[in-house]
Amino acid sequence: MIKAVVFDVDDTLYDQKAPFVAALAPIIQVPTSFDLTRTFQAYRRQSGQLAKQFMSRRTAEEWTVTRLNTALHAQDLPPVTPEAALAFQDAYAQGLQDIKLFPGLATALDQLKDQYQLGIITNGKTDYQLAKVMRLQMHRWIERDTILTSEEAGVAKPDPQIFTMMNRRLNLRASETVYVGDCYSLDIRAAKKAGWQAFWFNHRNFEMPDGDWTPDQTVEDPTELQNLLLALSGVMQL
Template sequence: MIKAVVFDVDDTLYDQKAPFEAALAPILGLPSEVDLNTTFQAYRQQSHQAYAHVINGHWSEQEMAVKRLNTALLAQHLPAVDAQSALNFEEAYTAGLADIKLFPGLSTALDSLSQQYQLGILTNGNTQFQLAKVMQLQMHRWIDREAIVTSEEVGLAKPDPQIFTLMNRRLNLRASEVAYVGDCYSMDVRASKQAGWQSFWFNHRDLEEPDGQWVPDQTVTDPLELQDLLLALTTIPEA
């Protein structure tokens, strides 16, 4: 039986694509209305891989900023940018993240969930940056600091199942008693299932399952569906 619901942060609690596009379009000399969805997805994939290099001490934060952007651009057959342009993008993107808001419906769902379940956050990334997003989203209304785990803080990163096991200990629960909500199949669905958790896939970018080996327990495709799923959990009688 589920006793806790744990959330990813980026593109799960808020729309990460909007500040990304707003920051990148001027750097590339593109009009703001150009759809950079494929570049955004490539960037996110590079971010997942880049965090491991930072945690292992292979890259500095600045090296990561430059390499992950240019790798994403080249993967989409777009020209690479110089280091200063990449850092300018990073600065503009970070500034945009200061104005993020929860997806519609999440606040209502969290109000109800917090009355019945432990809530937590498990996210890859720099602790300072991720906590700043958590505060901007006002997640502290529902989640204590002890229930927030970042990859930098613990020296582990998704998709390593060990970071989920560490979260079990933070919550003092068995793996089968925790559900994870995330937007990325490989980092969130597959990794949490491998750790023995239930997995709710917030697939609002209409992505395909890369292998289909690990099937999410629930899949929703827009914020209102996610709200309905979370609210449905509150109608389950407590044991």
């Protein structure tokens, strides 16, 4: 029986791609119809990897340039100058000041909070991720002690240990928890390896690797996610 619902943050609770694309628009020339999803995903993926590789011996500015140009290369887009990369980073950070929950999530959370323990597992610096959580007003539904960042855990998704740590905080078995996330490798596969159930919010329409861990549920847009969570709470959305 599920007793807790735990969420990822970035691109699960809010649309992280929109401010990313808006920040890129002034510095790269692509048609308006060009889909930057692969660049966006590469940026998210490379961000954590390059942080570990370079931050010990390079400045933060060099890291910013490297991770953006690595992401642009994923779609054969030309690299940008250091000045442009830093301008992008400033614009992206500013865009993340105005994030809002995906439509329908607040309604679903209102229903879930009376029946389940709620939590968050997110990769990233604690202060930075908590600032997003506050902007999204997640404190209305989730207590601070059930928010776990990779920085405070000392391990990051996809390491299953971070899910085990959350089990201890919730005082629940793995089989009693479900994780909701957008990234198959970081969220779904990792949660399943930890013994959790996993709901894949696949709103970027990615293919699932063959012969790998299967999500317990898959939804492809915010309305489907809202309906899934409402169904979990016993409320049918008409």
